[in-house]
Amino acid sequence: MKDHARSTRTRTGGRRRRSSDRKKHQLGSEPTETTVGERRLKTVEARGGTEKVRAMQTDTATVATDDGTVAATIESVAENPANPNYARRNILTKGAVIETDAGRARVTSRPGQDGQVNAVLVE
Template structure:
């Protein structure tokens, strides 16, 4: 690698804005030869019921609110803290789908 080449781990990328749709992920090389697999689109979510201490894999029906940004709420982008609608009820996203590639949530 020459002096004037940018390292592949230092390249700037636009934020991964996860939305509802057929599941799609992409692999990105990160620092230390590690891989990140951000989710571009998701259909399923792992929902935990804290009262029963059980976890279910259910389908996402809709994005209710996103406290990160009004624009994200309008475009139905899923980030950490987003309230989503599932068959089990409303759930709050606890994972970072733009970093982890998986969607975990807790019933509200």
């Protein structure tokens, strides 16, 4: 059971022991690898009683152009700086460059966190 707490080692290399057990809110979750496909959403409970909408699959993006915004269809993921394998597997993350019918665009939102794809034209 991993959590996102501080290192278990001190600066000099000594072992730092836990002062308390792990709490549920300290746990992370598996990354939502949003793929290109027919739109499929999933809601998850977040801390504080709020809900997050995660995009499991999506095929549309809101692309910002010089004239305003336009709803575009995502064709594929051209490149993904987060992981080279993500581009091959058509996985959308923030910063991914996507091929749309409006042209090449870079994703500015986090589809796995807020359930939508916002992008800005690259060329």
